[in-house]
Amino acid sequence: MTELSASSGHRSDSAHADKSSYVLRLADDALVYAQRLGGWIASAPQLEEDVALGNIALDQLGQARSLLTYAGELEGRGRDEDALAYFRDERDFVNAQIFELERGDFGFTVARMLVIASYQLELYSRLRASTDETLAAIAAKAVKEVDYHRDHATQWALRLGDGTDESHRRLQQGLDLVWPYVAELFESDELVAALSARGVAVDPAALEEPVLSYVAATMAEATLDAPETSVRHTGGRRGIHTEQLGYLLAEMQHVARSHPGAQW
């Protein structure tokens, strides 16, 4: 009897740990992307776009806060959203690399948003049916937000791609730059495979077809060429990152680390 409850207790601990690791991936994606988009504040092409990108960044930050808080609860080591956001180092971040890439120009920003928002929309749409009720609730709220993000990126992709020679060139260049980082979004591993089998997580591989077909249709309508690349950057889910994440975290974490425990 004691043995049985001890072993089932252990199984539930490790199930929570797995779930926490998965939720942390989604959280880091949103957190890092929010910080990256925040880099546009006060320097977007127009004041109106400044506000739009700021709104999108804040949507991502809101998702990140819910997910970080939940990841901390599942982990059960007393870490709250701030502890996870501000007091982990680069190797502990498990976002995919596409989210951390330097802000770039507006063409790159639109290209990346088209991919990311399409990915997040397919992901959160399915995650609404997760057997984990908290995750399903977070996804239900997020799906409306990322639906708008995809629309925003699509509207701009059509206007830039089918606009002037310069806007077409910039957007095409943006897509070419972002493309080697797209495949990582659809990678599966033991963790997500086990969680997907239990209906908690969404198998990233299942998202590849719908995401890429939406992006391809938008690119075609925007008169852009489908990027071709044999390069696949990967490793973010294991804490392997580009140089740029370090700079991003330094900026994001500086104040919290300089004044630990400060309230504002």
Place this chain on the structure above:
Amino acid sequence: MSDEPRDLNAEGGHGAVPMTGVPTEQSPAQASRREWPLWEVFVRAKRGLSHVHAGSLHAPDAEMAVRNARDIYTRRQEGVSIWVARAEEITASSPDEKDAFFDPAGDKIYRHPTFYAVPEGVQHL
């Protein structure tokens, strides 16, 4: 990383963007992008109410104007419907004609429905 975004603009982040040799004057292209047309925005706060003028904004076309309006004027749930109209398409009364336009209505008290006796107990008037 060898294929990071380079040579993109003068507003970028941490070192990968060239800071020298970048023009500081506004280029003609930058000047022209500031010339997006002005749109007037009308927001309906809830079903049953009229659209009310909320303000104005710049946008390259009508679809983007509606989206910009959503981001600027309804971010605190101020509305359920948005109209936009090109500011230049709106014909307004002239302040110079104010007297001739509006003052004559001032003493036409019979135009107000104030000469009816309202029965006791009638509500919503």
